[in-house]
Amino acid sequence: MPLAWPSILVPSSENWNPNKGASRGGGRGLTNQEQVVVGPSGYNTATLTIPCMTRARVLAMRALLAGFDGRAGSVFVGPFEVTRAPWFVDPDTGGKITYGQGAKDAALDPAWATNPDTSSRLDFQVGAAAAMNATSITIQRNRGGFLEPGMMFSIGNRLHLITALTTADPVDPDTLQAGAGAVGIAFRPWLRADYPVGTPIEFGRPLGTMGLATDDTGAMELQLSRLGTVTLDLVEKF
Structure with a gap:
């Protein structure tokens, strides 16, 4: 069972790549050309820098790192989308x-x-049955704001990023704010599973299943044996 991310550990910087490894090539030939194709091989990576400047944060980080059991463990964590969510x-x-x-x-x-x-409260759901490996779906918005390319969301504890809107975004004619209705989106990476109509989609606090990129990432060096900053390199876990 993946660990729960301690809410007290808030990154000072984060670098999310939602589609690493999405292309494949066979290497350059004699003419220095290479054929590169896209496939369902993209996955999420992240680098989180987390200040541990209080006793409570140091202890929480220690417990988190030990709980990973190296690369064998995983954690539910995602980008901190407070300023970007709908x-x-x-x-x-x-x-x-x-x-x-x-x-x-x-x-x-x-x-x-x-x-x-x-x-x-936000209420976004899968609006039409979505098949594994799909890169576009219909979202039913019952409550929330307008969707925009670049927004990240999670479905089934997997992270995805909107690359484009494929349909118009419904507008409430009375308030001119986002209205209830269906919105088509394209996204990356590819869906990890089949999702039926009504499956919840999370934009406010999206969470993915992530693990340590190496056994040594996250080593905690405490200045004066008291405080420090930890950098975690994470990769999507399957």
Whole structure:
């Protein structure tokens, strides 16, 4: 079972490549030309730099690294998409309601979490049955913002990135904000499995199944034996 990523460990920088290894070639010939083809071989990689500047973060990082059991283990983790996710827009203020904002509001008054105008809930689903190895699908948006190329999402704990919209994005004629309806997208990498209609799609906190790229990645050097910064090189696990 993959580990859960400790919420206290927030990267100061992250580098996600959602489609590494998607092309294959046979090498250059005598004329210095090479035939390169695309195939369903792309996979996610990431480099996360994580400051461990408190005792709690140091302990959490130690526990995480030990729990990996080297390259044998895995963790559910994804990009921190707070500024890029298709959040629902408050019809009164015009502000985007992130998961973090929704949690703060609900802590003051639980009614904020159930009010359709103030809830941070997102609801995106597979809109038409999608087959393994597909690079385009239909998304049914029931609640959320406009979709854009470059946004990352997860389905079945696998990360993907939108490369293009293949249909128009529905607009609510009354608010001119994103409306409920179907949106076609192209994406990478290829789907890892078959997904039926109604399968949840996560944009607000997308998570993929990732593992250590090498047994030595993430070595923690503590300055003055107290604090440090850890760099993790991760690859998608299958």
